[in-house]
Amino acid sequence: xxxxxxxxxxxxxxxxxxxxxxxxxxxxxxxxxxxxxxxxxxxxxxxxxxxxxxxxxxxxxxxxxxxxxxxxxxxxxxxxxxxxxxxxxxxxxxxxxxxxxxxxxxxxxxxxxxxxxxxxxxxxxxxxxxxxxxxxxxxxxxxxxxxxxxxxxxxxxxxxxxxxxxxxxxxxxxxxxxxxxxxxxxxxxxxxxxxxxxxxxxxxxxxxxxxxxxxxxxxxxxxxxxxxxxxxxxxxxxxxxxxxxxxxxxxxxxxxxxxxxxxxxxxxxxxxxxxxxxxxxxxxxxxxxxxxxxxxxxxxxxxxxxxxxxxxxxxxxxxxxxxxxxxxxxxxxxxxxxxxxxxxxxxxxxxxxxxxxxxxxxxxxxxxxxxxxxxxxxxxxxxxxxxxxxxxxxxxxxxxxxxxxx
Numbered sequence: 001x002x003x004x005x006x007x008x009x010x011x012x013x014x015x016x017x018x019x020x021x022x023x024x025x026x027x028x029x030x031x032x033x034x035x036x037x038x039x040x041x042x043x044x045x046x047x048x049x050x051x052x053x054x055x056x057x058x059x060x061x062x063x064x065x066x067x068x069x070x071x072x073x074x075x076x077x078x079x080x081x082x083x084x085x086x087x088x089x090x091x092x093x094x095x096x097x098x099x100x101x102x103x104x105x106x107x108x109x110x111x112x113x114x115x116x117x118x119x120x121x122x123x124x125x126x127x128x129x130x131x132x133x134x135x136x137x138x139x140x141x142x143x144x145x146x147x148x149x150x151x152x153x154x155x156x157x158x159x160x161x162x163x164x165x166x167x168x169x170x171x172x173x174x175x176x177x178x179x180x181x182x183x184x185x186x187x188x189x190x191x192x193x194x195x196x197x198x199x200x201x202x203x204x205x206x207x208x209x210x211x212x213x214x215x216x217x218x219x220x221x222x223x224x225x226x227x228x229x230x231x232x233x234x235x236x237x238x239x240x241x242x243x244x245x246x247x248x249x250x251x252x253x254x255x256x257x258x259x260x261x262x263x264x265x266x267x268x269x270x271x272x273x274x275x276x277x278x279x280x281x282x283x284x285x286x287x288x289x290x291x292x293x294x295x296x297x298x299x300x301x302x303x304x305x306x307x308x309x310x311x312x313x314x315x316x317x318x319x320x321x322x323x324x325x326x327x328x329x330x331x332x333x334x335x336x337x338x339x340x341x342x343x344x345x346x347x348x349x350x351x352x353x354x355x356x357x358x359x360x361x362x363x364x365x366x367x368x369x370x371x372x373x374x375x376x377x378x379x380x381x382x383x384x385x386x387x388x389x390x391x392x393x394x395x396x397x398x399x400x401x402x403x404x405x406x
Contacts, residue, residue, distance in 0.1 A: 078155045078173045079109040083139070092175045095240065097213060100181040104142040108155035113138040114167060116174075118151025120187075147181035147211035148188050152240075176240045180212040185260040185267045187211060193255075193271050198248035199279040199373075206243040208258030208269035213239050215262040222255035222271065250276050278312045283375030284349075285309075286317075288368045290381050295362075297388040301355040303381065305368030308339050308348050316371045317351035322364030331355075360385055 081089045082096065083105040098104045108115075112133050121129050121142070130141045142149055154174040156167040187209040198204050210217060217237060219228040230237055236244050245252055253276040258269040284307040291302040307315050317334060324330070331354045339348040349370070355362050363385035369378040 078113065078157050078171060080155050080173045080175060081107050083107055094174075095176040095178065095213065097178045097180060098145060100145055100147050100179045100184075100211070102145060104140075104145055104149075104177060104179075106140045106153060106155070106175070107137050108140070108173070109137045110155070110157040111136055111138070112158045112160070112165065114156045114158060115140050116152070116154035116156065116172075118149065118153075120148045120151070145179050147179050147184040147186075150177065150179050150187050150209060150211045152176050178211060178213050180214075182265075185210055185212060185215050185262055185265060186258070186269045189270045191270055193273050195273045195275060198245065198252055198274050198276045200277070201247055201281065202279060204245045204248050204252075204274070205241055206245070206256065206258065206272050208242045208260075208272075210239065210260050212260075212262055215260040217258055217260045219243050220257055220259055222257065228256065248274075248276065252276065277373070278310070280310050280313045280372045280374045283377050284315050284370040284372050285377055286368050286370040286379040288366070288379040288381050290366065290383050293382070294384045294386055295358050296386045297358055297360065299358050301358050301362065301383060303353040303355075303366045303368070303383070305351045305353070305370065305379065306348065307350075307370045308346050309372075311338075311345060311347045313347065313372055315349040317349075318369045318371070319351075319353055320365075320367040320369075321353065321355075321362075322366070323355070323359075323362050326361055328361065358385055 079091070081091050084090055089107070092106070115131050115138070117129065117140075128143050128145075130143075132139045132141075138155070140153065140155075152174055153176075154172055156169065156172045158165045159168050160166075196204060196206065206219070208217065217239075219230055219235070219237075220226070221228055228235065230243065234246060236246070238244065243258065253274045255271055255273055257271045260267055260269070286305050286307050288303065288305045290304075291300075295301050303321075305317055305319075309315070317332070319330060319332065321328075321330070332351055333354070334349070334351045337348045337350075339346040351368065353366065353368075363383060365380050365382050367378055367380040369376055
């Protein structure tokens with residue numbers, strides 16, 4: 001028994017000595033660390049060895065500090081990922097390629113969410129497109145994919161108040177998905193010709209959409225047959241949109257088409273019939289004037305509406321007038337002529353409303369509305385109808401009084 005007590009005491013003494021030695025070692029390390037910044041005395045040693053012995057390895061790792069928790073910003077927009085094989089997920093960028101025939105599966109965080117898909121899939125009736133809403137995310141799946149499925153896929157988080165929900169467009173996330181097809185370089189179209197208006201100073205897109213982002217695409221004119229120069233400024237190309245004519249001019253009009261090449265495959269797109277329309281920069285500004293603001297009953301009245309604007313811009317006029325309420329017929333005459341405005345050629349469009357033999361019902365407000373492709377504006381004037389005046393008593397000679405005979 002005494003032997004056990006002696007042994008226990010010895011063990012306890014050993015533990016105390018080890019703890020004391022460790023404490024001294026820690027103090028020695030702290031002292032050495034503090035002396036590192038002091039300027040050493042004497043000559044500095046060169047090389048990694050001292051007295052033929054290897055220099056002791058010193059640990060440079062700093063103690064790990066627990067960083068203070070910082071508040072994370074709220075999630076902006078939805079998170080869109082692609083579901084891969086074997087349950088793997090990959091966050092998508094602005095575009096994605098899926099081989100035609102494979103399955104596309106996208107997952108979007110949010111409850112609920114809505115999906116936007118290419119027009120071709122909106123009309124899909126074979127069950128290839130499927131969307132499912134789960135507790136914390138929604139999924140979109142396209143099976144047996146084809147090159148025609150190429151296009152933009154958008155996830156819209158929904159903001160709901162009770163049963164009333166609306167899309168949060170500013171938080172939407174979009175990915176453009178290509179479905180490369182070894183037989184089809186262009187997204188199929190049922191139209192042989194597509195008519196596109198070229199609007200003045202308004203970018204025009206020729207949507208010759210390819211299924212393979214690696215295809216080389218050029219723009220061509222049908223007559224005269226030639227390749228159209230794409231300089232990136234006047235005309236540019238985006239593999240997700242097609243060709244854009246940034247500032248259309250008259251010479252851009254005509255029949256154009258795209259040619260795509262990939263490997264040994266070369267195909268032409270739908271033909272685009274470009275029609276140039278001189279679009280105005282602003283709605284018309286009509287000015288209205290009546291031949292007189294006060295017209296005697298039975299006289300004739302003319303109300304003129306004039307628009308001075310850009311050349312080759314069509315302006316249409318419509319009228320509202322007092323006699324309209326009783327079905328009084330409308331007599332107007334429209335004309336177009338050139339107008340010179342400080343040396344600059346302009347166009348004068350004019351409409352004249354004529355009212356013959358003014359009646360009391362013709363008194364009131366006359367409104368002219370002028371409209372072009374950019375919008376419409378109105379101008380009004382008021383006409384008063386005066387009662388028909390009789391002969392002036394002062395101008396009528398008085399009958400001579402008969403003199404009485406005496």
